[in-house]
Amino acid sequence: MANKDFFARLHTIYPQDRLLTNKGQLITYQSDASTSYQVIPLAVVLPETQEEVINTVKVCHEFRIPFVARGSGTSLSGGSLPVSGGIVIAMNRLNKIINVNAENRIAVVEAGVVNIDVSLAAASHGLYYAPDPSSQLICTIGGNLAFNSGGAHCLKYGMTSNHILGIKAVLPDGEVINLGGESLENVGPDLVGMYVGSEGLFGIALEVTLRLLPKPEAFRTVLAAFNSVEAAGEAVSMVIAAGLLPAAMEIMDNLAIQAAEASVQAGYPLDAVGLLIVELDGETSIVESDFEALLDVIEESGAYEIRVAEDSEQRANIWKGRKSAFSAVGRISQDYLVQDGVVPRSLLSKALREIGDLASEYGIKVANVFHAGDGNLHPLILFDGRDMENLEKAENLAGEILQMCIELGGSITGEHGIGVEKLKYLPVMFSDLDIGMMQAIREKFDPFELSNQGKMLPSKMISD
Amino acid sequence: MDNGYLDQLVDAIQSKTNLLARGGLTKTGIKTPPGTDILDLSTISGIREYNPSEYTFTALAGTRLKDIHRMLSENNQFLPFDPPLVKNGATLGGTVASNLSGPMRYHFGGVRDFILGVKFLNGQGQLIKSGGKVVKNAAGFDIPKLMVGSLGSLGTLIEFSFKVFPRPREFITAISRFENLHDALDNLVKLTSTPFEILCLDLAPIDNDYQVEIRMGGNANLFQDRITHLGQQLDIESTLQGEQETKFWNGLNEFNWVPEGANLVKVPLIPKYVSSLDDFLAQHQAVRRYSAGVNVVWIAWSGSMDSLDQKLKELNLMGLSILGSTDRVRVGSWNGSVFYDKIKDALDPSGVWVKV
Numbered sequence: 001m002a003n004k005d006f007f008a009r010l011h012t013i014y015p016q017d018r019l020l021t022n023k024g025q026l027i028t029y030q031s032d033a034s035t036s037y038q039v040i041p042l043a044v045v046l047p048e049t050q051e052e053v054i055n056t057v058k059v060c061h062e063f064r065i066p067f068v069a070r071g072s073g074t075s076l077s078g079g080s081l082p083v084s085g086g087i088v089i090a091m092n093r094l095n096k097i098i099n100v101n102a103e104n105r106i107a108v109v110e111a112g113v114v115n116i117d118v119s120l121a122a123a124s125h126g127l128y129y130a131p132d133p134s135s136q137l138i139c140t141i142g143g144n145l146a147f148n149s150g151g152a153h154c155l156k157y158g159m160t161s162n163h164i165l166g167i168k169a170v171l172p173d174g175e176v177i178n179l180g181g182e183s184l185e186n187v188g189p190d191l192v193g194m195y196v197g198s199e200g201l202f203g204i205a206l207e208v209t210l211r212l213l214p215k216p217e218a219f220r221t222v223l224a225a226f227n228s229v230e231a232a233g234e235a236v237s238m239v240i241a242a243g244l245l246p247a248a249m250e251i252m253d254n255l256a257i258q259a260a261e262a263s264v265q266a267g268y269p270l271d272a273v274g275l276l277i278v279e280l281d282g283e284t285s286i287v288e289s290d291f292e293a294l295l296d297v298i299e300e301s302g303a304y305e306i307r308v309a310e311d312s313e314q315r316a317n318i319w320k321g322r323k324s325a326f327s328a329v330g331r332i333s334q335d336y337l338v339q340d341g342v343v344p345r346s347l348l349s350k351a352l353r354e355i356g357d358l359a360s361e362y363g364i365k366v367a368n369v370f371h372a373g374d375g376n377l378h379p380l381i382l383f384d385g386r387d388m389e390n391l392e393k394a395e396n397l398a399g400e401i402l403q404m405c406i407e408l409g410g411s412i413t414g415e416h417g418i419g420v421e422k423l424k425y426l427p428v429m430f431s432d433l434d435i436g437m438m439q440a441i442r443e444k445f446d447p448f449e450l451s452n453q454g455k456m457l458p459s460k461m462i463s464d
Numbered sequence: 465m466d467n468g469y470l471d472q473l474v475d476a477i478q479s480k481t482n483l484l485a486r487g488g489l490t491k492t493g494i495k496t497p498p499g500t501d502i503l504d505l506s507t508i509s510g511i512r513e514y515n516p517s518e519y520t521f522t523a524l525a526g527t528r529l530k531d532i533h534r535m536l537s538e539n540n541q542f543l544p545f546d547p548p549l550v551k552n553g554a555t556l557g558g559t560v561a562s563n564l565s566g567p568m569r570y571h572f573g574g575v576r577d578f579i580l581g582v583k584f585l586n587g588q589g590q591l592i593k594s595g596g597k598v599v600k601n602a603a604g605f606d607i608p609k610l611m612v613g614s615l616g617s618l619g620t621l622i623e624f625s626f627k628v629f630p631r632p633r634e635f636i637t638a639i640s641r642f643e644n645l646h647d648a649l650d651n652l653v654k655l656t657s658t659p660f661e662i663l664c665l666d667l668a669p670i671d672n673d674y675q676v677e678i679r680m681g682g683n684a685n686l687f688q689d690r691i692t693h694l695g696q697q698l699d700i701e702s703t704l705q706g707e708q709e710t711k712f713w714n715g716l717n718e719f720n721w722v723p724e725g726a727n728l729v730k731v732p733l734i735p736k737y738v739s740s741l742d743d744f745l746a747q748h749q750a751v752r753r754y755s756a757g758v759n760v761v762w763i764a765w766s767g768s769m770d771s772l773d774q775k776l777k778e779l780n781l782m783g784l785s786i787l788g789s790t791d792r793v794r795v796g797s798w799n800g801s802v803f804y805d806k807i808k809d810a811l812d813p814s815g816v817w818v819k820v
Contacts, residue, residue, distance in 0.1 A: 193609025217659035
């Protein structure tokens, strides 16, 4: 339990306007993008320097007060949900882009920098930062790092972990470490790789060295409409079988299309049962050659309508609909849960059929949006949370979907992480031994479970 | 997998300390410390699963890379991280443990960018699974990545799942020559910010010049245009194609350029270190190649390892001996010990595995 001494120490770090304790202020932080969970923190601090973050962690360690680092609160797994009796360390003001080094193709940024701002800063050098989660206009690099965020272009460019070269972090006991460096290559165990995606259990990333890529010379973005989602899924398999490696392949079902159109009017065909978006990018001559092959495949796949973006504006429009899909369902449903399971790509159609069957069984609508190229599903389970029974039903359906993903040889999470939301499904994927090993590692860094307690791994500090 | 042999490994782990797993023994520079018991993993080999349509496979640690290459090439797929020493008998486990990628890692990525899952024996002889078999997975700690470069010090690696890519249909290499390092490096660095899809980008002192080697791949019908386009960026002296081109890069990846008796040391770096390091290496007449867009330098070192160690420490770089007779496995400075020690303590509390 926090005591007066704890707050007195925080007051030596923060002025009153950056140490929030008033309930009206704290409510803003009670949830992240997984709005089904709400916990009002003990306090929220708003550091403006790395030093303040480090000192806060040290004080929390001294007084055994749990803490949660929070960027923009866009986590879809409850990753930045406050811990009862703990504080939130809001990282948004650590938003300096320290250096963009075009010659070495790296950017060094503070953890609170917004994802898209990295690309904006690198643009004048002909470079950009590739990981593009749909929330990239507001999500932060620190949050992306903690959860190894993905996005539509993972298929060709990989996840956040493939673009982080070095990390400066404060461990849960307040010790500051540096991992990795500036090179794509490494000697010794990949400690950066181990830190990325650790969901805040190893403390807080303060400063990150990112890999930048040359901006692609050319894009070809195709939208294809199908009479079934299975047909769209089959088209994906055909593209892969043709030896093409697009930058992105996304599918939306009709419910998701309806929601997106209601929200952003991207001009999607409203009668499409399955919509496929495929994007090629890279060197112009290769893109044009691959584009011919892609069009042949799509035409053969049975799409009843094919649109090709003629310019950057049309390209942006195609993506606008897809990237707004999650928030767009707010127009057609009071509440939703979004899942993040992965299945082998070739089993996508089977997985979608099973989701459809489960949804009928439960009497719940599910809108489907997914990264078809890598088998990462995002079923949006729609419900009215004003009745708690509906939330329970939705959660049960979500659980069955995740179980199905494992039975098909996949994963319970492709990019959102375990957080709080999928904790109970961890044993579906890993044995007690496997989980025990992860617990043993965590315990070496944070025996008191102060750093993001109750996320990713079951906590011994929280009673059931 | 021979479960009898796995039981033997478990017995060894539970009864001994100072153990180290070895596979194909191709990385002669990664010495086994004296007093270490070797766990021979070369017999733990074989492909467990291969899904060409999923672009994934699962194989045991002792599986030879050449067997994996053969399997993948039947479906026009390949290991994008382009591991070296294939002909010499390198195994998948050894490649992961030493984190060795070849020149094509410049475009596609390294070992760590393609590993999906791992099974390993921890310090108590328990078989732990981490990661998965699908190309995207954010569940739990990324222990598969942790094991890359761990040199067997965190556990005995038994089985891996990897992602692969379609193999480029054809290749072409453009060669540019410069009289001095500054011009070569300057031109190379400019290329790294262009949208050219370059698979390999290496730089090496050859005779009295500095040679930049640019490998591209894909549809051969496009090569002429692409080379012409590239030629607007820098002067191309010659190109290689076909068997000659393949032989060139395969030879580099078997380190055929390393003089007899030299130690081969891998040093990750970026262009800003080259000037200072290259002066030092040139003074010591070390044959060297900068690879992967100058993200790594391979140094054939015949001088004093202390001297190299000192220079690397001065530049805050770290090196790993890959080939040769030196007892110095690591040189230079490393920043990971605080983080590593805690993980090592968790995975191997009794100190079963030697820290190389």
